[in-house]
Amino acid sequence: DIQMTQSPSSLSASVGDRVTISCQASQDINNYLNWYQQKPGKAPKLLIYGASNLETGVPSRFSGSGSGTDFTFTISSLQPEDIATYYCQQYDNLPPTFGQGTKVEIK
Amino acid sequence: QVHLVQSGAEMKKPGASVKVSCKTSGYTFTNYGITWVRQAPGQGLEWMGWINGYNAKTNYVQKFKGRVTMTTDTSTSTAYMELRSLRFDDTAVYYCARDPPGSSSLPVARFDPWGQGTLVTVSS
Numbered sequence: 108d109i110q111m112t113q114s115p116s117s118l119s120a121s122v123g124d125r126v127t128i129s130c131q132a133s134q135d136i137n138n139y140l141n142w143y144q145q146k147p148g149k150a151p152k153l154l155i156y157g158a159s160n161l162e163t164g165v166p167s168r169f170s171g172s173g174s175g176t177d178f179t180f181t182i183s184s185l186q187p188e189d190i191a192t193y194y195c196q197q198y199d200n201l202p203p204t205f206g207q208g209t210k211v212e213i214k
Numbered sequence: 215q216v217h218l219v220q221s222g223a224e225m226k227k228p229g230a231s232v233k234v235s236c237k238t239s240g241y242t243f244t245n246y247g248i249t250w251v252r253q254a255p256g257q258g259l260e261w262m263g264w265i266n267g268y269n270a271k272t273n274y275v276q277k278f279k280g281r282v283t284m285t286t287d288t289s290t291s292t293a294y295m296e297l298r299s300l301r302f303d304d305t306a307v308y309y310c311a312r313d314p315p316g317s318s319s320l321p322v323a324r325f326d327p328w329g330q331g332t333l334v335t336v337s338s
Contacts (some may be wrong), residue, residue, distance in 0.1 A: 141324060143259075150309055150328035151259065162326065194259055198323030202275040203249075205259040 109133050109197050113206035119214045126182040128209045130173075130195035138174045139199035145208075146191045154193075155180065187213060216240040218310055218329035225335045226300050233296040234332045236310035243291035244268040247321050249313035250284060250295045252306040253331075260306075264313055264321040265293060271319040300336045307331040 110133035120126050130140065138158035143151040153162050155171040158178060168183045182189055190213060195206040221235040236248060250262040263274035265284040272284050283296045293310055309332075311325035 143325075150311075150331050151325070152328070153324065153326035156324050156326075196259075196323070196325075198321075201273065201320070201323075203261045203321075203323035205261075207258050 108202060109136060109200050109204050111195055111197055111204050111206040113193075113195055113209050115209060116207065117210040117212065119212045120185050121214045122185055122187060124185045126185050126189075126211060128180040128193055128195075128211075130178040130180065130206050132176045132178075132197055132199075135175050136197045136199035139197055140171070140173070140178050141196045141198065142169075142171055142180045143194045143196065144189075144191045145194065151194065182211075185211070185213070216312065216327055218312065218327060220308075220310060220329040220332045223333040223335070225337060227338055228300055228302060228336055230300050230336075231296060231298040232300060232334050233294055234308050234310075234334070236293040236295070236329050238291045238293070238312070241312070243286075243288055245314075247313045247315050248284070248286070248293040249311050249321055249323070249325055250282075251309045251311060251325065251328075253309070254303070254306040257306075261323075262295070262308075264323075266315050266318060267293070268315070269318055273319060273321065297334075300334075302336050305334065305336045307333050 112131045140158045142155040145151040159171045192208045192210045247266045249264045285294045311328040314322040316322040
């Protein structure tokens with residue numbers, strides 16, 4: 108199975124800060140990477156698919172980039188409603204696998 | 215609007231079985247598949263498998279083969295996931311999510327949207 112490693116596992120930032128999360132795959136996954144947001148007690152929500160494509164209705168402050176094995180998820184200006192855990196997920200090979208998650212908190 | 219509504223929380227004893235339902239609305243059920251993902255308390259997300267809503271072909275992760283069965287009822291646009299021989303470490307929230315078919319037996323693995331989750335607790 109492809110291993111997905113996210114960093115950091117948690118971060119604390121101020122409202123308005125730029126936040127960046129990294130995701131590394133154990134092998135080349137092309138751009139077959141999704142990003143999800145999971146708020147406490149809620150189901151995950153798809154934010155970005157294909158590494159850099161914003162899902163319909165998702166605010167433009169969220170973005171994704173990368174290809175191959177290294178990917179980045181960015182919140183350009185952190186808002187209070189962005190408090191959540193973020194997961195990357197590869198879909199190049201079955202089974203689809205997720206990173207361990209990055210918990211984002213407000214400082 | 216697309217909705218996936220799951221059945222309620224379950225408490226089971228070790229060795230028992232549980233069947234979770236996922237009723238869908240707002241889209242053509244047979245044009246998509248349904249994926250099942252679980253999340254143990256305080257842990258990350260684990261993909262369990264997928265079923266094609268059109269032809270009911272399944273793709274299970276090796277870990278659950280022999281213990282899990284995924285089915286559909288196209289007349290009610292509902293998917294089901296049954297897990298047998300429950301163990302303590304099967305305690306988790308189980309989610310269904312819509313997942314397009316990449317082929318007749320393979321998912322794309324783009325999960326959107328998700329059901330609200332079903333807590334399954336395995337306790338003696």
